[in-house]
């Protein structure tokens with residue numbers, strides 16, 4: 001998409017260099033004179049924010065690795081030492097731990113942006129798929145990193161995740177033991193996780209280069225979703241995109257710093273301040289917030305489907321939740337790219353975002369937690385009174401235990417009055433638990449990709465898409481002049 | 488090789504010498520393709536024929552050009568054979584790098600543990616480590632054993648009788664009062680606690696799996712009973728696990 005190069009080497013050195021290794025030309029054409037659509041909004045600044053996040057994690061991570069000791073006996077203490085004794089260790093450790101959350105926050109906004117504006121559609125399918133690969137690598141990196149401080153959540157999170165593999169028939173357990181380097185999470189696991197945690201960010205780096213390369217071949221999408229047609233549709237990257245990116249980065253860093261300095265533990269789990277204990281499972285194992293939606297999907301499947309056990313079913317759906325993103329460019333049948341011109345799709349999209357948030361909430365709750373129940377528990381007892389007359393008495397409560405307690409009290413009263421209790425019946429109300437809620441949410445998650453987007457594209461009536469970006473902007477200005485007309 | 492170059496006109500081929508080596512199809516594009524495009528049965532024939540045709544090829548490059556078509560050459564064979572050897576070589580080099588992650592000899596060396604069960608008082612349990620994994624050794628009360636036996640015929644996800652649950656690795660019956668099971672929920676590996684759940688056995692708090700007094704799964708998401716590690720009694724109450 002970038003036209004002929006406009007780079008003009010100025011100094012003699014630049015000319016010399018340009019003939020031998022045209023890096024300056026590459027930089028100039030990619031980040032200075034690169035034409036960007038002139039209607040980009042702030043959602044297009046998250047790429048720059050993500051680059052910053054990656055660099056931050058790598059720089060702070062390399063520092064941490066200088067002081068960290070990957071050994072089951074020393075790991076926990078070495079992280080505490082970084083926080084307490086190493087000069088500025090408290091700062092750098094906090095940036096790294098908080099940075100992981102910031103990274104995911106930014107990537108989620110970046111991905112929802114792509115979803116809303118149809119950035120995954122032709123010709124950007126591969127760009128999107130490379131993005132999904134980056135996301136997957138980020139998840140693995142963050143999981144590996146979370147194990148390193150060797151707290152209770154580190155250990156038990158790793159136990160639960162590696163146990164996923166045992167759901168796979170036959171090869172599952174050998175794969176699990178191969179990953180752990182033993183029969184349980186132990187020192188061999190910790191040392192390899194450290195090695196891979198160090199490696200993967202550089203793999204991500206390579207993927208990011210491919211991502212940006214693919215982007216510069218197809219050019220950026222934009223909020224109107226119409227392709228750039230001529231020069232009137234674009235502005236040069238510098239200063240327009242550069243400055244916009246910097247404004248966004250400044251606000252992002254401000255929020256980042258607020259967490260680092262004032263809420264360093266807000267996004268972590270307190271149990272990770274307890275050293276790992278292979279004999280004691282914490283009452284409630286949860287992953288970090290950014291993985292909770294997947295955890296909810298995993299646990300939503302509490303029933304087996306034919307030969308597929310609940311455990312395998314949950315695992316397949318969890319993997320499928322990411323896998324479906326790879327297929328998305330071919331699932332969405334709409335010719336219109338941006339949901340700005342798809343009023344129906346926009347509604348389903350908003351529901352989808354809410355569903356993802358709700359899945360995150362559900363993943364953090366105990367699966368048995370009751371969200372809503374139709375009535376209270378009721379226990380009705382029959383007794384025969386002293387005169388032989390039948391008598392009933394009732395105990396009710398929100399939980400079965402409460403109802404039983406109330407029932408026993410009533411029974412004691414009846415007995416004291418000289419009646420003989422006969423039988424009792426329990427009425428259980430309908431209960432809507434976190435598991436059922438997760439099932440509904442999981443259903444919508446998959447339906448959005450597998451049913452709604454494919455069907456909607458064929459049936460909906462989209463709004464009128466402007467022919468060019470320049471015209472879209474013109475319409476907007478006209479609307480601003482006459483505020484009662486929709487753009 | 489330059490695509491579309493005609494054979495036998497050596498005029499401006501910088502590598503003039505090469506074209507006489509009987510590699511007619513080679514000049515027509517990537518040499519490996521004719522062999523790979525062919526059906527499997529044909530492929531084998533191609534490979535065998537390659538040997539025979541080589542002499543003719545050497546004798547007359549012109550004749551060779553006529554029969555070139557999808558005809559294989561010795562060069563095709565060499566490419567395929569080299570490729571196959573290369574793949575074997577890559578696999579041979581990759582394997583050590585993959586297998587290094589498997590449990591190491593010192594980890595495997597821990598795979599047997601001896602324990603004297605007499606140390607466990609009735610109605611109590613201890614947790615010992617076997618291969619780095621916690622294992623419950625429970626000295627069951629007669630009531631616990633009776634409760635487990637009573638349910639032998641009940642409907643279960645992973646049906647086993649109580650006697651099956653205390654069997655030794657060599658197939659000999661074990662001792663009903665000592666139950667030896669891995670302390671790892673078969674769902675996602677949490678450590679269940681004794682005394683929870685409605686079957687008098689273990690409850691896994693992680694996702695609510697309930698095990699009975701023979702550590703059989705009775706409700707909740709876990710697919711299997713707690714695993715009985717292989718063990719044998721070496722003498723009296725001394726048991727060797729692994």
Ligand code: HEM
Pocket residue numbers: 054057058059060061062064065068079093096097100103138141142143145146147148149197198200201202204268
């Ligand atoms: C994609 C980028 C990265 C992500 C998402 C990430 C994520 C994480 C997370 C979530 C933790 C646990 C922090 C805690 O709870 O205290 C962690 C720890 C750690 N990471 Fe990273 N990391 C990244 C890159 C790196 C790099 C490049 C290195 C080294 C070169 C590194 C070295 C470490 C070390 C030594 C620890 C253990 C110390 C600690 O817990 O703070 N990380 N990482």
Ligand code: FES
Pocket residue numbers: 672673674675676677691692693694695696707708709
């Ligand atoms: S790990 Fe025990 S119920 Fe899930």
